[in-house]
Amino acid sequence: xxxxxxxxLAFIDLSRDKCRIENLxxxxxxxxxxxxxxxxxxxxxxxxxxxxxxxxxxxxxFVTGPLTGTLCPTSGRFAVCTKSPQxxxxxxxxxxxxxxxxxxKAGFDVIIIQGKSENPVYLFIDEGQTEIKDGMWLWGxxxxxxxxxxxxxxxxxxxxxxxxxxxxxxxxKYACINVDSHEQKQRGGQAGRGGAGAVMGSKNLKAVAVRGxxxxxxxxERRFKDAVKxxxxxxxxxxxxxxxxxxxxxxxxxxxxxxxxxxxxxxxHATFPLAEQISGERMKETIVRSNKSCFNCPIxxxxxxxxxxxxxxxxxxxxxxxxxxxxxxxxxxxxxAAVSKGALMVDELGLDGISSGxxxxxxxxxxxxxxxxxxxxxxxxxxxxxxxxxMIEKIxxxxxxxxxxxxxxxxxxxxLGGGSERFAMEVKGMEMPGYEPRGSWGMALAYATSDRxxxxxxxxxxxxxxxxxLGDRFSTxxxxxxxxxxxxxxxxxxxxxxxxxxxxxxxDFVGMLNSATGFDLEEGEYLLAGERIxxxxxxxxxxxxxSRKDDYMPKRLEEPLPDGPTKGKRISKVAFDSMLDxxxxxxxxxxxxxxxxxxxxxxxxxxxx
Numbered sequence: 001x002x003x004x005x006x007x008x009l010a011f012i013d014l015s016r017d018k019c020r021i022e023n024l025x026x027x028x029x030x031x032x033x034x035x036x037x038x039x040x041x042x043x044x045x046x047x048x049x050x051x052x053x054x055x056x057x058x059x060x061x062f063v064t065g066p067l068t069g070t071l072c073p074t075s076g077r078f079a080v081c082t083k084s085p086q087x088x089x090x091x092x093x094x095x096x097x098x099x100x101x102x103x104x105k106a107g108f109d110v111i112i113i114q115g116k117s118e119n120p121v122y123l124f125i126d127e128g129q130t131e132i133k134d135g136m137w138l139w140g141x142x143x144x145x146x147x148x149x150x151x152x153x154x155x156x157x158x159x160x161x162x163x164x165x166x167x168x169x170x171x172x173k174y175a176c177i178n179v180d181s182h183e184q185k186q187r188g189g190q191a192g193r194g195g196a197g198a199v200m201g202s203k204n205l206k207a208v209a210v211r212g213x214x215x216x217x218x219x220x221e222r223r224f225k226d227a228v229k230x231x232x233x234x235x236x237x238x239x240x241x242x243x244x245x246x247x248x249x250x251x252x253x254x255x256x257x258x259x260x261x262x263x264x265x266x267x268x269h270a271t272f273p274l275a276e277q278i279s280g281e282r283m284k285e286t287i288v289r290s291n292k293s294c295f296n297c298p299i300x301x302x303x304x305x306x307x308x309x310x311x312x313x314x315x316x317x318x319x320x321x322x323x324x325x326x327x328x329x330x331x332x333x334x335x336x337a338a339v340s341k342g343a344l345m346v347d348e349l350g351l352d353g354i355s356s357g358x359x360x361x362x363x364x365x366x367x368x369x370x371x372x373x374x375x376x377x378x379x380x381x382x383x384x385x386x387x388x389x390x391m392i393e394k395i396x397x398x399x400x401x402x403x404x405x406x407x408x409x410x411x412x413x414x415x416l417g418g419g420s421e422r423f424a425m426e427v428k429g430m431e432m433p434g435y436e437p438r439g440s441w442g443m444a445l446a447y448a449t450s451d452r453x454x455x456x457x458x459x460x461x462x463x464x465x466x467x468x469x470l471g472d473r474f475s476t477x478x479x480x481x482x483x484x485x486x487x488x489x490x491x492x493x494x495x496x497x498x499x500x501x502x503x504x505x506x507x508d509f510v511g512m513l514n515s516a517t518g519f520d521l522e523e524g525e526y527l528l529a530g531e532r533i534x535x536x537x538x539x540x541x542x543x544x545x546x547s548r549k550d551d552y553m554p555k556r557l558e559e560p561l562p563d564g565p566t567k568g569k570r571i572s573k574v575a576f577d578s579m580l581d582x583x584x585x586x587x588x589x590x591x592x593x594x595x596x597x598x599x600x601x602x603x604x605x606x607x608x609x
Contacts, residue, residue, distance in 0.1 A: 234508070250324055327353060351395065435462055
């Protein structure tokens, strides 16, 4: 490869205790870029239809992009790809921090882990050399203690570690993979959504530890550095970046509540009377001690916080907006200290905080409706901090009702019955994040059509809708095109891999991609690659039985909101179906949501599929 890539893939077989190294296929790199795209292509090739996600042959793929570990701002990211145990379809989870660049420093673009060890192990990668080591002594440890223990064992405080907590060990369907979870100044990250941590646990793999010193080269270093200068200037002069740096993602708590978009009490309401108490501004005033940054990121949106919760001194990163929304307002918790305690718990136990808050909010409503007994719920109700925190641990340990909740809200509702399916806030088995679609109609379509289940990161319509860029805020007009085009653009960006928060355009990304790798892609070709990647993800889902019936919105969204600035707002099935029909037409898919053969030929996917 001319530059950007290291040109190597490591295949690790835990069952046979073997590793083989292969060269990166240049054609695949050009067509699928890296990160999300290349990971999903490998996943397609490596898994037959209807494979159990916990089958040892399901690959766990750590995949970087051509801009990972480079001078490009926000280039500290990589993707984790696998078949999700939560949804049964393909999963790519984007992760920040420093682990991704370290994979490149070790000499690899991709690490593909298959098989299952007989006993707990960890994978140690040192300057391109791989070794599967005994991990029994790490089993049962929290994520931060795992990082600390491995750094001490290998006498290297800069060793980069991706690990699971006990939630992953116990195969909780939304267990995550934590990366460098106890850094004080440098940001860690989570492969948070979809249960990649459970796949890792099913392989008896506790951690992956990586170190290396190889540099990333560029096809045209001078032109690449010039493109980087332009990108850095755009970031430094963007008017919103100082707000991100000062407050971080929690800056959205107050605005979302004021606009009637903040999930409250399991999406029964969209505004939270105690929003100010868990807001980013309150965090800044009371608990934030310093900023944290991912590799080569000038934005520094991460926050190192210190909290006193009932006499216990807590240090943590965040909490971020999504956890404040899902574990705060969605559970009726108005205490910043309690939410911070919960945020630390899910990080240490290795749980996706979005799904955890959503599932617990669902359980609170189910308990209040008498669908969960008091003996099982332990007085679980909205606003009860103690019961909320205890339930996090019960889920991670699969104790009592926590065993059912560990399966996710879709299965929990099916098991509990009693009409609970109507207030199970999920799509394709993945719990909805922190934006109420009745206050932002485009998000209903974004959640329904997301390639990994309900997700706000594939495209975010909220700002465009509330700022009037799409016309009438409560309308279906223009939403389908906005969602489709946003999904394609983000698919390409998540394959580079770069951050959502970088205020950069397609021209910036294409310039850096071409000068790094030696490619000569036009902007249209780059966006076509994003569309190709999105359709590959869809075909993977179709292969697993996904169609229009699975592109739904939760039934609760058909009910009018009872109060707040969005009082009376609802999304009718007719309105939703009209958006979905238009979306399928724009995509070149059938009315059942299946990519047509002509669309696949147009995207040069025929030979892949």
